[in-house]
Amino acid sequence: MEAVIDVRGVEKMYRRKVHALRGVDLQVGAGEIFGLLGPNGAGKSTLVKVLLTVIKPTKCAGSLLGSKIGDKSTLSQVGYLPEHHNFPKYLTSQQVLRHYGAMAGVDRKTRNKRCDELLEVVNMSEWADHKLGTYSKGMRQRIGIAQALMNDPKLVVLDEPTDGVDPIGRRDIREILLRLKGEGRTVFLNSHLLSELEMVCDRVAIMVHGLMHQQGTINELTSGQSGFVIKTKSAMADDVVEAARNAISDITGDVENEQTKLRFNTSEAGKIQPAIDSLRARGVVIESIGFHRQSLEELFIEAVNESGGGAKPGAQKAKKGARS
Amino acid sequence: MILRQTKAILVDAYREINAKKLFWITMVLSLVIVAVIAAVGFDEEGVSFLWFDAGFIPIDSTILDKDLFYITLFSSIGISLWLTWIATILALISTSSIIPDLISGGTIETTLSKPISRSRLFLTKYFSGLLFVALQVGVFSVASMIVIGIRSGFWEPKLLIAIPIVLAFFSYLYAVSVLVGMMTKAAMPAILITCLFWALLFGLNITDGILLSFKAQNEIQLEQRTDRIEQIEGNTIRLIQGEMNRSEAGSGDGYIPDEAEIDTRNPLLPRIRADLTNNEESVQSLRHWSRIVYGIKTLLPKTGETAELLNRSLIDPERFPSLAEESAEEDPNTFSVSQEETNRRVDKELRSRSLWWVLGTSFLFEGVIVLFCTWRFTRRDF
Numbered sequence: 001m002e003a004v005i006d007v008r009g010v011e012k013m014y015r016r017k018v019h020a021l022r023g024v025d026l027q028v029g030a031g032e033i034f035g036l037l038g039p040n041g042a043g044k045s046t047l048v049k050v051l052l053t054v055i056k057p058t059k060c061a062g063s064l065l066g067s068k069i070g071d072k073s074t075l076s077q078v079g080y081l082p083e084h085h086n087f088p089k090y091l092t093s094q095q096v097l098r099h100y101g102a103m104a105g106v107d108r109k110t111r112n113k114r115c116d117e118l119l120e121v122v123n124m125s126e127w128a129d130h131k132l133g134t135y136s137k138g139m140r141q142r143i144g145i146a147q148a149l150m151n152d153p154k155l156v157v158l159d160e161p162t163d164g165v166d167p168i169g170r171r172d173i174r175e176i177l178l179r180l181k182g183e184g185r186t187v188f189l190n191s192h193l194l195s196e197l198e199m200v201c202d203r204v205a206i207m208v209h210g211l212m213h214q215q216g217t218i219n220e221l222t223s224g225q226s227g228f229v230i231k232t233k234s235a236m237a238d239d240v241v242e243a244a245r246n247a248i249s250d251i252t253g254d255v256e257n258e259q260t261k262l263r264f265n266t267s268e269a270g271k272i273q274p275a276i277d278s279l280r281a282r283g284v285v286i287e288s289i290g291f292h293r294q295s296l297e298e299l300f301i302e303a304v305n306e307s308g309g310g311a312k313p314g315a316q317k318a319k320k321g322a323r324s
Numbered sequence: 325m326i327l328r329q330t331k332a333i334l335v336d337a338y339r340e341i342n343a344k345k346l347f348w349i350t351m352v353l354s355l356v357i358v359a360v361i362a363a364v365g366f367d368e369e370g371v372s373f374l375w376f377d378a379g380f381i382p383i384d385s386t387i388l389d390k391d392l393f394y395i396t397l398f399s400s401i402g403i404s405l406w407l408t409w410i411a412t413i414l415a416l417i418s419t420s421s422i423i424p425d426l427i428s429g430g431t432i433e434t435t436l437s438k439p440i441s442r443s444r445l446f447l448t449k450y451f452s453g454l455l456f457v458a459l460q461v462g463v464f465s466v467a468s469m470i471v472i473g474i475r476s477g478f479w480e481p482k483l484l485i486a487i488p489i490v491l492a493f494f495s496y497l498y499a500v501s502v503l504v505g506m507m508t509k510a511a512m513p514a515i516l517i518t519c520l521f522w523a524l525l526f527g528l529n530i531t532d533g534i535l536l537s538f539k540a541q542n543e544i545q546l547e548q549r550t551d552r553i554e555q556i557e558g559n560t561i562r563l564i565q566g567e568m569n570r571s572e573a574g575s576g577d578g579y580i581p582d583e584a585e586i587d588t589r590n591p592l593l594p595r596i597r598a599d600l601t602n603n604e605e606s607v608q609s610l611r612h613w614s615r616i617v618y619g620i621k622t623l624l625p626k627t628g629e630t631a632e633l634l635n636r637s638l639i640d641p642e643r644f645p646s647l648a649e650e651s652a653e654e655d656p657n658t659f660s661v662s663q664e665e666t667n668r669r670v671d672k673e674l675r676s677r678s679l680w681w682v683l684g685t686s687f688l689f690e691g692v693i694v695l696f697c698t699w700r701f702t703r704r705d706f
Contacts, residue, residue, distance in 0.1 A: 014705075028386040052437040055705040072439050076325075080437040087431030088336070101331035105325040147434070158435075272486035 004186040005051065007062030007069060012046055012055065020046045021057070022210040028203075029215035030154075032189040033177055035093075035197035037296070038207035039304050041088050042260070044190050045083060047207070048157055051079055065154060076105045079148035083159040083190070085140075089133035093124055093143045094232040096132065099148055118146035121176060138165035145176065156180055159190040174200055194296040205290060206300060208307040225294035226304070228266040228272045233285040235259040240282045247274035265292065329440050330448050337452030340425075341418070347456065350414045354464040357406045363469040366393045367427035368404055387645050391478035395638050398468050398483060407461060408491045408631045413519070415457050416501055420514040421695075422453045423505035430438060432706040450542045450694060461487045482638055490632050496625030496686055497522055499693040504650045506697050526548060527644070529628040532617045533670070537546040541661045542603055549600040560586045585644040625686040629677060636675060641668075691706075 012021040021043045028034040049055040052315045053070055060069050061291040067074040087096050094115055099110040104113075116211045119125045122142035132140060142163055148156055162170045170193075177200050180187050184244060191197050198218060205215035214221055236244075236259045244262060245252075251271060262279075264272050269291075279286060341347045365372035370384040387392070426432060426449055435445065465486045473479040505514040561581060568576030587593050629630050 049433065049706075052433075054433050054436045056703075072441075073443055075437055077438040078433065080439065082430060082433035082437075084430045085434060087434070088425075088431075090339060091336075094337065099336055100434065100438070102328050103435065103440060105328060105439055107328070131366065199611050318338065 003027050004030045005034075005188065006061075007060060007063055007064075009059060009061055010047065010050060010057055011059040013052060013058045020210050021050070024207070024210070024212050024263060025214060026205065028186060028188060028217070030186050031181065031184050033189065033200050033201040035189045035191060035201035035204040036182035036207060037191070037197065037204060037300055039192065040105045040209045043210040044207055045159060046210075048080075048188070050158055050235045052157065064155045064262070066294070076151060077154045079104075079151060079156045081144045081148040081156075081161055082106070085144050087132055087140065087143065087147070090131060092129050092131055093119065093146075096143055097110075097147055100147045101150035101229065106151050110152075114152065115152055118149055121149075121179075123172060134287075138166055141165050142169065142172075145173065149180075153185065155186045155188065157190075158172065158190045160192065161162065161189065162191065162193055171197060179201075193301055198296045204296065206303045208304055211307075213303045213307060214299075219294045222294040222296065222299055223267075225265070226267065226292060227263050228269065229290055229292045230262045230264075230272070230276065230279065230286060231281055231288045231290075232260050232279070233260075233287050235280070236262070236284060240279065240284060244275040244278045248272060249277040254255050264291070274287075325439070326444070327436075328634055329427070329444075333445075333448045334452050334455065337422075337449070337455050340422070341456050341459070344418050345504075346414055350411055350418070350460055352464065354406070354411065354460060355435075355467065357402055358464065358467040358471055361394070361397055361402065361468060362475065364394075364397060366390055366475075375561060389643065390476040391472070391480065391534055392643055392689060394472040394476045394478075394640065395480065395483070398636060399635055400473060402464065403486055403592045403634055404631060405425055407464065408484070408493055408627070411460060411464075412457075412497065414458065416497060416518055417458050417515055418519070420501050420505060421511040422449065423502050424509050424511050424514070427506070427509060427701075427706060429706070436706060439540065443698050444544060445700050446701040447694070450697070453502070454491060454495055455496060455500075458487065461490045466496075473628045480638075485637055486634055489630060492683060493627055493630045495683045496627060496630070496690050499690040499697075502683065503693050503697055506700055523625060525627050528617060528621055528624070532614070532621060535610055536670045536673055537706070539607065539614055539667055540666045540673070542606045543609060544658050544661045544669070546603040546607055548661075549596055550602060552704060553593065553596055553600065556590050556596075557586055560589050563589070622681065622685050622690065625689045626682050629674070629682040632674065633679075633682060641671060 003263065005026060007027075008025045009025040010021050010026070013019050016189065022041070022046055026047070036047070046055060050057045050060060051064055051069060052075065053072065057069070062069055064071075064242065065074050065077055091099065097115040097118060098111050101114060102108075106114065116125075119128050122141065122145055123199075124142050124146065125141065126276050127135070132143065135143070145158065145161060148158065151273050162173055165173060174196065177187055177189070181202075189197060189201065201218065203215065203217050203222065206213045206221075207306075230244075236255075239257065241255055241262065248264060248271060251266050254265075262275070264275065266272065272289075276289065356459050363374050367385050367390075369377075371378040371381040383393075426435070426446075436442065468486075469483045469705065472483065497518050501514045501518040504517045505511065508514065564581050564585070565576035565579055568579055587597075
């Protein structure tokens with residue numbers, strides 16, 4: 001797959017004190033929806049800003065849409081919605097779209113056409129002539145997304161696009177993202193809303209402390225911790241657990257929840273039957289048996305805990321002023 | 325694409341200005357000032373305001389040309405008082421937020437993610453900030469030209485030179501405001517520090533004016549005393565020579581008495597000589613300090629002199645009637661200095677300062693500030 005974003009060893013040090021990015025490698029293929037996750041201060045926004053020339057990296061090798069990172073002309077093919085964007089409140093949404101369209105190099109005729117189309121797409125046509133100062137946060141977010149699409153970009157980078165948006169709005173945004181993917185565009189998402197990402201992303205990456213912890217498809221990342229879970233009414237004795245484990249020699253069984261849950265990492269129901277028989281033979285009362293797929297949230301929390309940064313927001317050696 | 329982006333930034337700047345109430349307040353006040361100029365009548369009977377006769381102003385069109393009267397009114401009220409003082413403060417307040425708004429979080433990321441170089445973005449934004457003043461001064465000058473044309477019958481397109489002059493004047497202060505806005509990311513410090521800087525320039529101008537005035541007074545007195553001494557010495561020599569010739573014919577021809585002998589004959593002369601020495605020392609000292617102030621001013625923008633350029637180009641001081649009263653017979657040893665002569669000399673010295681010194685070094689200052697800001701803008705992370 002052709003790489004739209006292909007960077008290696010991206011580093012960013014603020015004032016020689018805060019190591020916000022510590023050698024990030026990232027590859028995003030053309031036409032996919034890619035989600036970047038990470039706790040506050042992980043370096044997600046810094047990475048996006050490096051890609052879009054808002055921040056100058058300390059070290060960076062690689063390309064964006066085939067051009068060297070930092071090449072301004074490439075940005076005419078990129079649409080960007082920053083987190084906490086703040087478009088001028090004295091402008092109407094039409095004026096915002098046309099202004100940023102012109103800044104992206106779109107000609108007047110195309111601007112006017114795209115403006116009407118995009119206001120329709122984000123359901124804001126009726127508000128086209130109202131000033132942004134009168135909009136709700138969700139409405140401004142919709143205009144922000146439309147703004148990012150004014151130049152008909154090949155790559156759309158959205159930082160927290162559903163921030164402040166109600167459930168209906170979130171659904172609309174998901175539909176827009178899927179539509180963009182359908183049109184062959186690449187979408188790069190930065191979001192805290194893991195369930196949102198889970199619904200639309202082809203691939204995700206988890207970033208912690210300025211390093212890429214994991215990246216891959218959601219199936220690849222979550223399959224490792226998915227499997228059948230046998231839940232018992234009361235805690236199992238150690239010898240009972242051991243016997244059940246030994247009944248299935250080639251699959252590991254993990255005990256959870258004060259020995260009332262036994263998880264086997266397999267997706268084949270037939271393979272866990274000997275363990276069930278073993279438990280039943282020892283008089284254990286089974287409450288339920290079910291297949292559990294690890295959620296993105298569980299994966300995320302696990303990744304953060306593994307990196308030892310669960311409760312600590314901020315970049316490595318974080319000091320005041322570090323960016324997320 | 326460059327033209328498209330530049331146009332987009334300028335249109336946005338206009339919309340931003342248009343959205344500010346202060347812009348329209350300033351515009352309305354500008355038109356009020358023009359209306360005030362229009363309300364002033366000037367003819368053979370003197371000055372009037374609307375239907376009121378301002379007879380206490382002792383001039384009429386037989387003393388002063390009509391066009392000169394209105395141009396002076398435009399320059400002194402319209403430019404010196406309104407545009408380069410009150411309107412400038414209002415413009416500084418209005419434009420102080422341009423750069424802090426540009427680099428504020430949420431705005432700068434979107435703008436920098438567009439295919440425009442940082443230096444071009446910053447410089448276009450910087451010049452778009454001058455649009456505020458260009459529009460204000462443009463409307464004011466054109467309206468004034470029309471009013472003065474109707475009132476005096478003289479159409480003076482040179483009045484429009486006020487547009488670049490006031491724009492240059494404002495741009496020096498705006499550059500400082502942009503620098504502070506860039507460093508602090510806030511409008512209030514930009515306004516305060518720019519006003520302080522302006523006060524410093526004003527103080528320097530005042531100091532320069534006072535020094536020039538004292539210098540001119542002392543130089544005049546120096547000339548007067550020198551002339552007086554030469555006159556007394558000449559008279560005394562002739563007197564001594566005459567006395568000698570009377571006692572013995574031909575003995576006084578070619579005789580030059582020494583200073584002591586001359587002083588013996590003129591008890592006032594030693595005092596005049598002592599005053600002359602003091603005068604020379606004062607002139608030396610004043611010239612020294614004047615040079616220092618001039619040197620400091622060379623490094624800084626010259627707001628006062630820039631505004632004065634309008635008078636230089638529009639008003640010929642020779643066209644003003646002399647207001648000097650016939651001085652009564654004075655004691656030749658009092659060495660009084662007329663204010664008119666002092667002002668004339670100060671004005672001559674100020675007018676002798678070259679256009680390069682006034683505008684060139686001021687733009688150099690502004691250029692250094694803008695270059696630094698551009699460098700900072702292109703280097704920093706947002």
